[in-house]
Amino acid sequence: MSETESPSAEKVASAMMAPLSESSVARISVRTAVILLVFTMAFTALMAGVYQLTQPILEKSALDAKRRTITEVLPPDTYDNDLLADAATLPPVKALGRDAPTTIYRARKDGKPVALVFEAAALDGYSGRIDLILAVSADGRMVAQRVTLHKETPGLGDYIDPKKDKNKQQPWIKQFDNLGFDTVLGGKWRVKKDGGIIDQRAGATISARAVTNASGRAVLWIHDHSARLFDLPNGSQWKETSP
Amino acid sequence: MSQLRNIAANGLWNQNAVLGQMLGLCSLLAISTSVVNAVSLGLATIFVMGMSSLIVSSLRAFIPYEIRIPIFILIIAALVTVVDMAMNAWLRDLYLVLGIFIPLIVVNCIVLARVEAFAAKNPAGLSAFDGVMMGVGFVWVIGLLGAVRELIGQGTLFSGIEMIIPSASAIQILPADYPGFLVAILPPGAFFVLGLMVAGRNWLDYRANQRIHAQRAQQSAAAVAG
Numbered sequence: 410m411s412e413t414e415s416p417s418a419e420k421v422a423s424a425m426m427a428p429l430s431e432s433s434v435a436r437i438s439v440r441t442a443v444i445l446l447v448f449t450m451a452f453t454a455l456m457a458g459v460y461q462l463t464q465p466i467l468e469k470s471a472l473d474a475k476r477r478t479i480t481e482v483l484p485p486d487t488y489d490n491d492l493l494a495d496a497a498t499l500p501p502v503k504a505l506g507r508d509a510p511t512t513i514y515r516a517r518k519d520g521k522p523v524a525l526v527f528e529a530a531a532l533d534g535y536s537g538r539i540d541l542i543l544a545v546s547a548d549g550r551m552v553a554q555r556v557t558l559h560k561e562t563p564g565l566g567d568y569i570d571p572k573k574d575k576n577k578q579q580p581w582i583k584q585f586d587n588l589g590f591d592t593v594l595g596g597k598w599r600v601k602k603d604g605g606i607i608d609q610r611a612g613a614t615i616s617a618r619a620v621t622n623a624s625g626r627a628v629l630w631i632h633d634h635s636a637r638l639f640d641l642p643n644g645s646q647w648k649e650t651s652p
Numbered sequence: 653m654s655q656l657r658n659i660a661a662n663g664l665w666n667q668n669a670v671l672g673q674m675l676g677l678c679s680l681l682a683i684s685t686s687v688v689n690a691v692s693l694g695l696a697t698i699f700v701m702g703m704s705s706l707i708v709s710s711l712r713a714f715i716p717y718e719i720r721i722p723i724f725i726l727i728i729a730a731l732v733t734v735v736d737m738a739m740n741a742w743l744r745d746l747y748l749v750l751g752i753f754i755p756l757i758v759v760n761c762i763v764l765a766r767v768e769a770f771a772a773k774n775p776a777g778l779s780a781f782d783g784v785m786m787g788v789g790f791v792w793v794i795g796l797l798g799a800v801r802e803l804i805g806q807g808t809l810f811s812g813i814e815m816i817i818p819s820a821s822a823i824q825i826l827p828a829d830y831p832g833f834l835v836a837i838l839p840p841g842a843f844f845v846l847g848l849m850v851a852g853r854n855w856l857d858y859r860a861n862q863r864i865h866a867q868r869a870q871q872s873a874a875a876v877a878g
Contacts (some may be wrong), residue, residue, distance in 0.1 A: 448715075455734065456737075459734045564686075564805055
């Protein structure tokens with residue numbers, strides 16, 4: 410960079426020419442260390458301050474975001490309990506594609522089971538993992554699902570996320586609404602290319618297949634364990650008894 | 653005044669961080685898949701560059717030469733972290749789009765390069781202006797790169813704009829049944845387009861130089877004749 414000469418070059422040169430006494434070397438070292446320490450403490454304090462200031466807002470908006478996502482897959486008028494409070498924790502479940510504990514929320518109306526809302530993942534997307542949130546009704550039907558996180562190719566495989574889907578009238582992901590576990594058992598919960606009933610878009614079958622297969626597995630697993638999941642005491646841990 | 657113009661010209665063209673100095677390519681190539689992504693990251697970069705140049709320049713009297721680099725990095729990283737947290741809290745919608753790109757700014761060496769080359773030696777106002785201008789130079793390059801890749805790759809412009817302005821929507825430039833051209837979206841496309849842009853810049857500079865030489869030759873010829 411040519412704008413200005415380095416002003417300190419001379420300083421450094423002269424410092425190197427005059428041999429420093431041992432005590433002044435020590436003095437300079439300590440001084441430099443103290444300056445670095447002061448800078449570190451000042452900027453760490455700044456970050457800590459901003460963190461303290463923003464943390465409550467972040468927690469609130471994380472909760473809001475969760476509520477909004479749940480609203481997208483499960484209309485709020487279909488249940489009357491406090492959904493976020495009626496939750497149980499599952500250990501990592503392979504059928505859901507999860508390697509971390511899953512929180513499952515239980516929607517009830519007049520105390521009767523309505524639907525389960527939970528997260529699942531497809532591990533075989535075109536660019537790795539695709540995170541999903543699903544609502545499955547008590548009788549084993551998909552209420553709706555959404556993609557919450559994915560790295561599929563922009564403009565190609567990302568139509569699995571309705572926000573990126575060019576077809577706004579009939580987003581791809583809505584095909585799953587109301588399909589039941591019987592579709593999975595009948596072998597039809599697959600993309601058309603694999604002999605199922607789910608449309609895929611040309612050129613990006615892998616993303617669609619990953620979501621389709623993962624949600625099919627999840628719906629079947631949830632249906633098989635539905636009664637037990639609804640009966641779990643609040644906040645309790647579930648132990649998988651049989652594989 | 654001429655100093656300001658000089659700074660602006662350096663940032664936008666002469667020493668353009670990307671086309672001239674080939675800096676910050678990591679985030680440039682990764683993010684320029686669409687106009688919206690590219691410009692969004694660029695705007696955040698402008699802000700961080702302006703702020704870090706301002707702060708470093710204001711504190712430059714207290715920064716020993718020997719440990720300037722760790723202190724610069726400390727300041728830049730702290731600033732990016734603060735921007736990240738503040739945006740997450742108060743500009744949530746924008747953060748949802750930009751959030752994953754913000755930490756990338758720390759590793760964008762354009763910021764450190766300007767702090768080291770300019771802000772450490774110049775007054776605060778000029779330094780902030782230099783940082784912003786370098787940032788603007790980054791934005792137009794990454795924006796253009798994003799536009800070309802998006803247009804060739806999926807035939808649209810401004811896809812994803814609805815995440816920032818809910819009422820707006822993408823513009824379909826090529827016919828709707830355009831099959832798309834995957835290579836443009838994938839990293840190799842970024843290298844191709846960037847290479848063409850650098851070539852274009854060099855060509856323009858070359859022509860300008862030729863003109864200057866021709867003029868000089870004419871002038872000296874006229875002087876000899878006169």
